[in-house]
Amino acid sequence: MTQTRSPRGGPRQTSRKLARAPGAGGGAARPRKPAAAKAGKPAAAKAGKPGAAKPAQRETAAPKGPGKAALPSPKLPPKRVQKDAATATLATGIQTLVVEPDEGEMRLDRFLSARFPQLAFTHIQRIIRTGQLRVDGKRMKPNERLAAGQSVRVPPLKLEEQRPRSTARDEGDAEFLRSITLYEDKDVLVLNKPAGLASQGGSGTTRHVDGLLEAMRDLKGEKPRLVHRLDKETAGCLVVAKSRFSASVLSKSFRSRATRKVYWAIVAGVPKTRQGRISTYIAKEMLPDGDSRMRVAKHGDEGAEHALTYYAVIEQSAQKLAWLSLKPVTGRTHQLRVHAASVGHPIIGDPKYFNVENWELPGGIQNRLHLLARRIVIPHPRTGRPIDVTAPLPPHMQQTFNLLGLDTDAYDPIVEAPEE
Numbered sequence: 523m524t525q526t527r528s529p530r531g532g533p534r535q536t537s538r539k540l541a542r543a544p545g546a547g548g549g550a551a552r553p554r555k556p557a558a559a560k561a562g563k564p565a566a567a568k569a570g571k572p573g574a575a576k577p578a579q580r581e582t583a584a585p586k587g588p589g590k591a592a593l594p595s596p597k598l599p600p601k602r603v604q605k606d607a608a609t610a611t612l613a614t615g616i617q618t619l620v621v622e623p624d625e626g627e628m629r630l631d632r633f634l635s636a637r638f639p640q641l642a643f644t645h646i647q648r649i650i651r652t653g654q655l656r657v658d659g660k661r662m663k664p665n666e667r668l669a670a671g672q673s674v675r676v677p678p679l680k681l682e683e684q685r686p687r688s689t690a691r692d693e694g695d696a697e698f699l700r701s702i703t704l705y706e707d708k709d710v711l712v713l714n715k716p717a718g719l720a721s722q723g724g725s726g727t728t729r730h731v732d733g734l735l736e737a738m739r740d741l742k743g744e745k746p747r748l749v750h751r752l753d754k755e756t757a758g759c760l761v762v763a764k765s766r767f768s769a770s771v772l773s774k775s776f777r778s779r780a781t782r783k784v785y786w787a788i789v790a791g792v793p794k795t796r797q798g799r800i801s802t803y804i805a806k807e808m809l810p811d812g813d814s815r816m817r818v819a820k821h822g823d824e825g826a827e828h829a830l831t832y833y834a835v836i837e838q839s840a841q842k843l844a845w846l847s848l849k850p851v852t853g854r855t856h857q858l859r860v861h862a863a864s865v866g867h868p869i870i871g872d873p874k875y876f877n878v879e880n881w882e883l884p885g886g887i888q889n890r891l892h893l894l895a896r897r898i899v900i901p902h903p904r905t906g907r908p909i910d911v912t913a914p915l916p917p918h919m920q921q922t923f924n925l926l927g928l929d930t931d932a933y934d935p936i937v938e939a940p941e942e
Contacts, residue, residue: 619674624766626670627774630655630662633674635722635732636747636766643722643732649677695737704759705911709903710772711746711762712911717890717918721751721760731760738764750776753856755871757916758785758895763903771903776853782899784936785848785858786836786915788892788922789867790878792844796835797935800861804829804854815874816856818864829854831861832939839926842884843870847896847936858893869893871918886925888918 625633634646634655649655650664656675657668668674705712713731715721720730735746747769749761763769775781803826805819819826830851838844844867848858856875862868863875870876870883871890883889899910915923915930923930 616678617676619676621668621670621672621674622766623670624770625668627667627770629665629773630657630668630674631664632747633668634676636745642724644724692737695734699734699738704913705909709764709768710900710909711764712898712909713760713762714913715752715757715760715895717755717757717916720754721748731762735762749773750853752895753859753891753893755891756893756895757919758913759783759898759911760895761898761900768903772900775901775903779851780901782897783850783895784897784934785850786894786896786919787846787848787858787862787869788919789844789846789862789869790842790876790881791867792838792841793833793835793846793865793867798833800829800831800833800865802829802861802864803827804857804860806855816854816860818860827854828852829857829861831858832936833861834935834939836932836934837928839884839928843926845926845928847934849936849939859891884925887922890918892919892922894919 619637621628621633625636628636630650631643631646634641634650635643638646647664650662653661654677655662658672659675699713702714702716703711704714715731720727722732723730732748735748739745744765746762746764747766749763749769749772752758752760761772763772803819803821803823804816805823805826806814807817808814821828832849832851834847836845836847846862846867848862850857854860859869859872859875863872863877866878868876868878870892871888872893873891894915895913897910897912899908901907902909914920922928
C-alpha cells in the first residue's frame with residue numbers, strides 16, 4: 523500500500539452566533555401601538571438607539587410568513603416544552619414539521635429520532651419505508667438527507683409506552699456514561715462503547731447508548747446525538763454530538779471521509795497478502811428465518827453499495843490466527859465483518875459471518891466478536907483541529923491478546939494506508 527499523509531483536519535467551522543431577540547437589550551422600550559394595529563408586521567428595532575435601521579432590514583428574530591404574528595415574549599419556549607407539544611400533536615393526528623437550518627443534511631430517520639425520541643427506531647424506519655411519511659409531498663428513503671426548509675408530513679402514530687424516568691435512573695445512566703468517556707468538550711463526546719451494548723434501540727432492545735443519552739439532556743431539553751453507530755458486539759470509539767450544530771458538522775465529516783477510523787480484529791487463518799485492499803459491492807439479503815444479513819453483491823444488484831477496506835497483518839499466531847488492523851474508507855453496514863469473511867478470514871466469534879467449517883477456537887479464547895473500533899481521528903466541528911482518540915481492548919480481547927502474547931504497542935502499518 524502507498525504511504526499516506528498524516529490525519530487531516532476538516533473544513534474550518536466558525537461558531538454561529540444566535541440572533542439576539544428583539545427587546546432583550548438595555549434601554550427603555552419605545553411606546554408600542556396596540557397589538558391589533560401591528561398584526562402581521564415585524565417587531566420593532568432595538569430601543570434606545572436613534573437612527574436604527576428599518577425593522578425589515580435589521581430584524582432577524584421576528585417570525586416570518588403569513589399568519590404568524592409576533593409572540594408576546596421574545597423568548598421561545600424551552601425545547602422540552604416544544605417536544606411535549608409535538609408529542610401531543612403526534613398522538614392526535616397529522617402534523618407537518620419544517621426542517622430547521624441546523625437540521626439540514628440530517629438523515630430522515632435520524633431527524634425523526636431526534637424530534638421524537640419516544641418512537642422506536644424500528645418504528646420510524648417502518649413508517650418511512652411504507653410511504654406513510656412524505657417530504658415535500660414525496661417519498662424518501664430512511665438514509666436520504668434532508669435540506670433546510672423542507673416540509674416533513676408525519677402521519678398519526680401511536681407512541682410506545684416508556685418507563686417513567688427517575689432522578690436515580692438518570693444519575694445512574696449519567697455516571698455510567700462518564701465511566702466510559704474517552705473524550706469530552708462542550709461540542710463532542712467520544713465514548714468507549716462496551717461490547718454487548720447496542721448503539722440504538724430495536725426489537726427487544728431496551729438498554730442502548732441512545733437511551734442512556736437521555737440522562738444528558740441540558741437545561742433547554744436538548745439531548746446529545748449519535749453521529750454514527752457501532753454493531754452491538756463491536757466495542758470501541760463511538761462519537762456523540764452534543765448539539766444540532768455539532769451533529770450536522772460531524773456527520774458531514776463522516777460523509778466526506780475526513781474522518782479516519784482504525785479497527786482491530788482477530789481473524790481465522792493468516793492472509794497470504796499481508797497488506798492489501800478489499801473492494802466489493804454489499805447488499806442486504808433476507809434469510810428464511812426472517813433475519814437479515816449483508817452479502818457480497820455485484821454492481822447493479824438491487825440495493826448494492828460499493829465498500830472499500832484497507833487491511834494489514836500486524837502479528838500472527840502460527841497459521842491459526844492473525845491480528846489485523848482494518849481501515850474502512852466507506853461505512854457500510856457490517857462492512858468489516860463481511861469483507862473479512864469474503865477473503866476467507868472471518869473475524870472469530872462472529873455469529874453471522876464466520877464460515878470456516880470444522881474450525882475450533884483455541885483453548886481459553888471466548889467465543890465473542892473480536893472487533894474493536896480502536897482509533898478515530900475527526901476534525902473538531904468548530905476549530906477543524908483533529909480530535910484523536912484511542913480505545914483500550916475490551917476484556918475478552920485483552921484475554922485473547924494475553925493468551926497469544928500479542929503486544930498492543932506493535933507497529934500498526936494501517937496508519938500509513940491510503941485515504942481513497
